[in-house]
Every structure is written in C-alpha cells, then in structure tokens.
Amino acid sequence: xxxxxxxxxxxxxxxxxxxxxxxxxxxxxxxxxxxxxxxxxxxxxxxxxxxxxxxxxxxxxxxxxxxxxxxxxxxxxxxxxxxxxxxxxxxxxxxxxxxxxxxxxxxxxxxxxxxxxxxxxxxxxxxxxxxxxxxxxxxxxxxxxxxxxxxxxxxxxxxxxxxxxxxxxxxxxxxxxxxxxxxxxxxxxxxxxxxxxxxxxxxxxxxxxxxxxxxxxxxxxxxxxxxxxxxxxxxxxxxxxxxxxxxxxxxxxxxxxxxxxxxxxxxxxxxxxxxxxxxxxxxxxxxxxxxxxxxxxxxxxxxxxxxxxxxxxxxxxxxxxxxxxxxxxxxxxxxxxxxxxxxxxxxxxxxxxxxxxxxxxxxxxxxxxxxxxxxxxxxxxxxxxxxxxxxxxxxxxxxxxxxxxxxxxxxxxxxxxxxxxxxxxxxxx
Amino acid sequence: xxxxxxxxxxxxxxxxxxxxxxxxxxxxxxxxxxxxxxxxxxxxxxxxxxxxxxxxxxxxxxxxxxxxxxxxxxxxxxxxxxxxxxxxxxxxxxxxxxxxxxxxxxxxxxxxx
Numbered sequence: 288x289x290x291x292x293x294x295x296x297x298x299x300x301x302x303x304x305x306x307x308x309x310x311x312x313x314x315x316x317x318x319x320x321x322x323x324x325x326x327x328x329x330x331x332x333x334x335x336x337x338x339x340x341x342x343x344x345x346x347x348x349x350x351x352x353x354x355x356x357x358x359x360x361x362x363x364x365x366x367x368x369x370x371x372x373x374x375x376x377x378x379x380x381x382x383x384x385x386x387x388x389x390x391x392x393x394x395x396x397x398x399x400x401x402x403x404x405x406x407x408x409x410x411x412x413x414x415x416x417x418x419x420x421x422x423x424x425x426x427x428x429x430x431x432x433x434x435x436x437x438x439x440x441x442x443x444x445x446x447x448x449x450x451x452x453x454x455x456x457x458x459x460x461x462x463x464x465x466x467x468x469x470x471x472x473x474x475x476x477x478x479x480x481x482x483x484x485x486x487x488x489x490x491x492x493x494x495x496x497x498x499x500x501x502x503x504x505x506x507x508x509x510x511x512x513x514x515x516x517x518x519x520x521x522x523x524x525x526x527x528x529x530x531x532x533x534x535x536x537x538x539x540x541x542x543x544x545x546x547x548x549x550x551x552x553x554x555x556x557x558x559x560x561x562x563x564x565x566x567x568x569x570x571x572x573x574x575x576x577x578x579x580x581x582x583x584x585x586x587x588x589x590x591x592x593x594x595x596x597x598x599x600x601x602x603x604x605x606x607x608x609x610x611x612x613x614x615x616x617x618x619x620x621x622x623x624x625x626x627x628x629x630x631x632x633x634x635x636x637x638x639x640x641x642x643x644x645x646x647x648x649x650x651x652x653x654x655x656x657x658x659x660x661x662x663x664x665x666x667x668x669x670x671x672x673x674x675x676x677x678x679x680x681x682x683x684x685x686x687x688x689x690x691x692x693x694x695x696x697x698x699x700x701x702x703x704x705x706x707x708x709x710x711x712x713x714x715x716x
Numbered sequence: 717x718x719x720x721x722x723x724x725x726x727x728x729x730x731x732x733x734x735x736x737x738x739x740x741x742x743x744x745x746x747x748x749x750x751x752x753x754x755x756x757x758x759x760x761x762x763x764x765x766x767x768x769x770x771x772x773x774x775x776x777x778x779x780x781x782x783x784x785x786x787x788x789x790x791x792x793x794x795x796x797x798x799x800x801x802x803x804x805x806x807x808x809x810x811x812x813x814x815x816x817x818x819x820x821x822x823x824x825x826x827x828x829x
Contacts, residue, residue, distance in 0.1 A: 297741075301733035332736045333729070337762035337791070340743030433732025 297348050299505075301332055303512075304349055305431025308356045310403035314465055315360060315381070315394050317374035318410070321460045325428075327363050331355040357395050361388065374464075402468055404429065405520055408513060409466035410459060412480040420455040421484040422491065427452050430509045440506055442496045442692075474522040481517065482531050485510050486587065489535050493542075498693035500546060507539045529578035530587035536571030537594035540564040552699040556603040568598045586622040589614050608638035625657045633666050641670040661690040661700060672707060681707040719757055719824040720803040722793045722810070726786035727817025742811035750795060755806060757794040765790070790817075794824070 305328060312324035334355055335348075345351040364373065364381050373381050380386040393399065411424040426432040426440065438448040468474055491497075492506025514532045517523035544562040547553050575591050593614045600606035615631035628651040636644020648667055657663035668683035684704035691697040730736035750756045765788060767780040790812075797803035800823055807819040 297737070299734065299737070301737040305733045332733055336730075336736050336740035336743075340740050340747065341759045341762055341791070341793075343744060343748075431733040433735065436732055436734065 297344065300348055300352070301335075302431035304352050305332075306407065306429035307400050307404050308352065309428055310407040310465075311394055311400045312356065312360055313407060314399075314403045315374060315377060315391060316363075317372065317378075318462055318464055319460050320371065320373065321456060323363060323367070323371075327359045328356060331359050334359075353395060353400075357391060361391055364391070401516070401519070403465070404516055405468045405523070406465040408516070409468060409474070409477050409481055410462065411455075412477060412484050413458065413462060413466075414480065415458050415462075416455050418484065418487060420451050421480070422487045423448060423452050424455045424459070425484055425488060425513070426506075426509070429513065439499070440491060440495070440497055440502055468520060468522065471522050474520075475525070478517075478523065478525060478528070482514075482527055482587070485514050485517075486531060486534075488513075489538075493538055496692040498695045500542075504542055507535065507542065511535045511539060526578045526581045526583045527585040527587055529574050530585055530591050533571045533574035533578055534587050534591035534594055536567045536574060537591060537598050540567035540571065540598060546695075550695075551702070552695050555597065560601065563598065571595065571598065584617075584621070586618065589618045589621060593618075603637070606637070608634055612638050625651060625663075626660065629657060629660070629663055629666060633669075636666075636670055636673075641673040644670045645674075659690055661687045661692065661696055663687075664690065665700060665703065668703070668707075677707050717796050717798060718800075718803075718826070720795050720797055720800065721822045721824055722760075722795060722807055723820040723822065724790045724792065724810070724812050725788065725818045725820060727790065727812045727815040730815075739811055739815065742814075746809055746811055747793075749809070750793075750806065755795045755797060757796050760791055760793040762791040763789060786817075 308328045308331065309321075309324050312327055313321055316324050331352060335352055339345070339348075364387060368382055372378050377390060380390040394403075408425065408429055411428060412421050416424065423437050423441070426437045427434070432440065434449045434452065435445055437452065438445045441448065466473070466477060489507055489510035492503045492510065495503070495506075497503060497506075511532070514528065514535060517528050518532060540563050541555075541558065543564060544558040544560065545553055547559075553559075571591070572595060575595055578588055578591065593611055596607055596611050596614070611634045612631065615627060615634055618627050619631060629648070632644055632647035632651065635647040645667065648663075648670070651657065664683045664687035668680045668687060671677075671683060672680035681704060684700060684707060688697065688700040688704055691700050730739055747756070747759060765780075769778045769780055770776075771778065795803060795806065797806060800821065803821050803823075807821050810819045812819060
C-alpha cells in the first residue's frame, strides 16, 4: 500500500478523531473514568502509528482508528471490570460476556458518537468550571490538543495550563454523568455557556496573542467545526447558534489576507479583499439569514452583522461605516466592553472623521484596561496622523509598540512608527 | 550488497495526538524512501512493549518489560546496503532519532558454504 501519498488526506486526523473517541469511551466507561477513556484513546493512536508506519495508511483511516478504540475499549472493560464500575446505566451489560460486545458496538454507531461529542462539549461547559478552563478543556479533550499545544495557543506556561486542565478534569470526573443532550430544556439552559466557550475559542485564534498563523487558523477552524456539530443537533439549531456560526465564518473568511506575502500584518483597511474566502462569506451570510428567526438579538447577531458589513464592502471607503457605528452602538447596549468601545471609536473615525474618532476614544470609560492593548494607542496614533499631528502620532505608536504582544504586532507597529517620521510618506488611513 | 537489520530502541512517547500523527507520517515517508531507493528487504513488524521472559536454569517465566524503557526494542526492519557504513548512513534518517531513540544496525550473518 502506498504510505506517503495519501498523507495529505489525513491532515490532523488524530487530533480530529480524539474528541469523538474520548467522548464515546467516556459514555461507555462513565464520566468518573475519563482518565481511562483518554488512556485507551492514546493507546489506540500509538497502535495506529506503530502499524501504519510499517504498513502504510489503511483504506479508511478514521474507521480504522474507531475500530481500534472499540477493541481497546473491550480489552479495558474485560481487564478492569472487577476493579471498577462503568457508566451506571451500562454497568450490568458490560459485566456479562453475553452483552458486552453488542453494548459497546451499539455505542460506536455514527449517530451515537455524534451525540456523545455534544454531551462531552456540554459537560465541559459546566458552571463549576471557569470560562477560561472550559476553553482549555474543549481544546484538550474535544480538539485533541496536548498540554503544550494548549499552552502555545494561550501563550501561557506549560505548568499553569497543565494545572488548569487537571483541575477542570477533576470537576468533570466528579460530575458523575455526561450532560444529557436529548432533554430540550436542559440543553437550552446550558447552550449559552457552550456558545460562549466556542466564541472564546474562536477569538483566541482570531484576536489572541499567539503569533503563529497556522495555530490561529487551527483554533478558528476547530471552533467552526464544533459550532457545526451544535447546529446539527435538533436542539442546537437556535438563532444565536446560527448567528455565532455566521460570525465565525465571516471573520474566518478574512484570515488569508491578514498577512501580506512577506508575513506582515495587514490592517483591515489595507487587506487584499480578493483573498477573502468567498465560500466562507457565502456560508456566513446564509447562516446569518437563518439566525434572523425569532425575536432574540444576541451579541453574536450584532457581531455577525458587523462582519457582514465588512464582507459585503468592496473597499474600506465603500464600507457603510454609519451602519457599522450603529451596530457597535447596539453592541455597547448588549455587551459593553472597552474593546467594543474602541472598535466603535475607530468606526466613528471612519464615518465622521478623525476629530470625532479621537473624541470617541476619549469618551471610553475604564480605558485603563485598554492601556495594555496595543491597538488602543495605535488607533489614537492613526487619528493623530490623519490630522497631520506627526509628533503625537509618533508618541502613540511608541506606546502601542511597547504594548505589542508578539513579533508580528511589533513589526507592524514599528513600521507604522517609522513611517510617522518620514514626511514624504503619505498619511495612512 | 549485504543485508542488515535495524533494531529500533526507545524514543519518547508523543505528547499529543498531533505529534503522534506527525511522527507516524515521518516514518511512513522514511520507509517509503528506503523502498524507492531499493534498500528495503522487509519492513518488519512493530513489537508490543510487554511480553514474557523465559530464563535459563529453572526456565522460570516472568513478565516483561525486561529492560529500561530506553532499551526496549520496539521493532525491526531488514534493509539492503553496500556495506555497514552505508547502512549506518541510511539509518541517520530514521525519525526515532528525533525522539531520543536509537537505531542499532546489525549485519545479517551470511551463510557462505
């Protein structure tokens, strides 16, 4: 069998399958045996690697992995059943040789696995677990990110992330059962927390401090994959879920143009819009339409509408900034934050000119929190530059540069700073 | 041309599914290259990490592992090369080296009657 040739078709296969495999095994073993489920999955991956590296890839790698997980699960049940209890409702069936294999088989059906993935996702978003830990847990369990990879995504230390994940897993294991996704009322109660965690996961990729483009894209893609799983469930297809998915698609569509060919950050105004992903934009707009049913107007609806305003505009100049400002006004009502206020001020500057932009920046309350956010000082510098105040612009770009969180931001802001001194350079928008 | 056995020993376990997959893909590529260049005799088989040890004397049977984890043979491959120098040179491409493992290169004894 040709080993290397089909390698491209299994991009991130292990990572993708991890969540499904752990979820179905946890359903069978019981939530208290999460660790056992993870060990069995790791074992299945080890076996796959050992065998595939000699024999090459099998016909259907995902099915091979699932079959390996199932066989390892049966081994684990037979080995462990005198020493531990499994999921309460299955325990009796797993103890008897008559019923163990059919029971395990039944749970490895495609629909069962899909529901188990959602059960795990909803379990990870339990109120007892902090939002930050929920996102780490989703990345670790559902997206198959190792501790180092989660730490890389969050730009934090290995030890801190390891501790956070371990603590969250302890809570998860103690919670007794996986969340039941087939109860409509319980589903609806937990859904906002799940939406929020996926939103944070997406934003970590889209706006976070991690500089590596591949990692950012991967986080965004994972968030989209998981929100699609939510939408696929009859209980999950709520207006806010559609809006969140729309928001993710419309923003992710711009990822390819956020850096130019030499790897430099490109602000929205300078991006090559021909590079925007038209398929994602079309999907985003379609999802946004679906989100319009019902009376609910969530934060995600408004943010998706803002993203749609950009996606529909052929250029910065042709953007309907007045509409963007009014959407930000709406967002300030629903979900006020310094960053929302900053983005509103930038839109005001585009719509009504740099003086108004500066006034809007000055009016932001609680802006101490923004001091550490480089794009606050950069926005101020931009407005000053457009007013011809090169010295002020230089000072603010200097502040922005000092607050830069990664090499990309540093390089971009250093360029802007340098351009302020050059009198012959055109004033940038 | 002579034949050689590669014995793979040790090597750190991968720390994530992604890493596990990447290592596997490197192996697939390396094995493929050996094959394409006409060096592959037998891809061999991976070995389980555990097993039994039968001892001389009273022929007692004990459980593995038999050695430090870094010394456990995880698999083998049979290759063909001009001489042991070339066999060793080819082994330098083995992905196990990136994971702190070793490749032991052993000529297969020839039965020249």
